[in-house]
Amino acid sequence: MPEEESSRPGTHPEGGEGALLRGLRGGDVAAFETLVRSYSRPMLAVARKFLPRTEDAEDALQDAFLSAFKGIGRFEGGSRLSTWLHRIVVNAALMKLRTKRRKPETSIEDLLPAFQDDGHATNHPAAPWTETAEAAAERREIRDLVRSSIDRLPEAYRNVLLLRDIEGFDTEETAGLLDVNPNVVKIRLHRARQALRTLLDPHFAGPRVS
Numbered sequence: 626m627p628e629e630e631s632s633r634p635g636t637h638p639e640g641g642e643g644a645l646l647r648g649l650r651g652g653d654v655a656a657f658e659t660l661v662r663s664y665s666r667p668m669l670a671v672a673r674k675f676l677p678r679t680e681d682a683e684d685a686l687q688d689a690f691l692s693a694f695k696g697i698g699r700f701e702g703g704s705r706l707s708t709w710l711h712r713i714v715v716n717a718a719l720m721k722l723r724t725k726r727r728k729p730e731t732s733i734e735d736l737l738p739a740f741q742d743d744g745h746a747t748n749h750p751a752a753p754w755t756e757t758a759e760a761a762a763e764r765r766e767i768r769d770l771v772r773s774s775i776d777r778l779p780e781a782y783r784n785v786l787l788l789r790d791i792e793g794f795d796t797e798e799t800a801g802l803l804d805v806n807p808n809v810v811k812i813r814l815h816r817a818r819q820a821l822r823t824l825l826d827p828h829f830a831g832p833r834v835s
Contacts, residue, residue: 642706649697657694668714674787675718689717715792719802733779736820774824782817789814
């Protein structure tokens, strides 16, 4: 599902990523400041997808940068520095979520299509969408609608959807981040997509044919 901006920045910091990495490995404080300056904005956007409150997202981002600075020696350089940092930010955001008091949530069952024993829907099937989600997501107001609808999903399902469809992690990576079985990821993702479709149907569907 498209987002308004890539969560994995493609620009190199000043001096090149190689020079930055050498400085970080050498414990150069100026290199750490460059890392923070270069990646704070896009990585804060990543954290806010999981933590809507700005204060929580900023706390998670700070934790992520500290973890990155302390763990830079374990970074082997097999991927972009931004990709490595992206995973650390996601981990920090998930950890922050685990420490927060959970609010009452709507059951996922209330957001899924209901079927009779014979397999027919108990309500009228959704009418076809008048435009594809991909085309609609090009409009800012629709992106905001999709974002708010994702936020309405129960946390366990929202996180799977964010990790798989928004942040681009594969099933195995998502399972590792959430500490669950890959099959759990697949089931939750399927149900989360169904629930999201239910929430978006009233906005995208054309008139029903009686």
